Amino acid sequence: MHNFEKRRDRYNAFASFENPLVNLSFEMEVPDFRPFCKANELPPFHVFLYCILNSLKEIDNFMYRIHEGEVIKIDDFMASYTVLNQDKNLNFARFTRSSDLREFVARSVAAKQFAEASDVLVNTTEALSPMDKKRNVHITCMPWLKLVAMEHPIYHHKNHDIPSLAWGRFSDPRDDGKLTVNMSVLAHHGFVDGYHVHLLAQAIAARVAKIIA
Template identity: 75%
Template sequence: MHNFENRRDRYEAFASFEKPLVNLSFELEVPEFRPFCKERGLPPFHFFLYHVLHGLAGIDNFMYRVHKGEVIKIKDFWASYTVINQDQNLNFARFEMTPDLQEFVARSVEAKKVAEASATIINKSEDLSDYDKRRNIHITCMPWLKLTSIEHPIYEHKDYDIPSLAWGRFSDPRDDGKLTMTMSVQAHHGFVDGYHIHLLAQAIATRLAQTMAQ
């Protein structure tokens, strides 16, 4: 928690706000990873999700939460994201994170199938303990749309401490071997500044490039 103590005064300032959130939408530029996935039989969404979530886990600021009135740093979080079920209604996939790429993809694919098959909503935060509710990252992807911005539904802005990420349709392949998408990152401004969102964008691109170079 040493890093947090260096910004506790910033947290206390923003925690007094009625809406202490920062929400940035930006163009994320990453290596074109879809041919790599196709060669190896990896579903692109799950491959990309792996690098997004592990990028988040490597930045302290996205791991801070408020639990029982105190700021804590969680050690890990659920892998979770929105799914459209067979009735074309929203549902939630959730599974335990793992550093192994193949195992992560397998768990993610299975969790998606379970959420797609359920007519009732599953994996709600209300099913978790108070601490496990904090072990969360909200992820949504809208591949049908070129995302420009998003506003997430929030029960109470003042106490909201779970980072929320969204992205839309990927661009067509570029001549320079890159692809882009609009990504939105929302987080408690007491923990996260625009600089940390920049670090996340860098981490995602770097992790993708490193995996593809192996």
């Protein structure tokens, strides 16, 4: 928590706001990893999700939460994201995050298949303890759309402390070996500034590059 103490006054300032959230939408550039996925029989969504979640964990600012009125730093979070079930209705996949790519993808695919097969809403936070509810990151993807902006659904703005990320359709292949994707990142401004979103984008791109090297 040493790093947080350096910005506690910023947190206190934003915590007094009725809506203390920062919500940025931007175009992110990463190496085109789809040929790598095809060659290794890995689904691109799950590989990209791996890069995002494992990059998030490296940046302290995305790991701060508010629990019982105090700021804490979680040590890890559940991997989860939205899927469509067989009726084309929203459902939630959830699994234990892994730092190993193939293990992560296998768990993610299994969680997706389970959520897709369920008619009822599963993997909600209702059964979780207050502390476990903090060990979360909200993830959604809309691959049909070129995302321009995103307003994430928030139950209560003032106490919201769970980062929310969304992205849309990947661009067509580029001659320079890269692709672009529009990303949306929402977080508590007491914890996260635009600079930290920039760091996250850099970390994701670096992790993609390392995987395909």
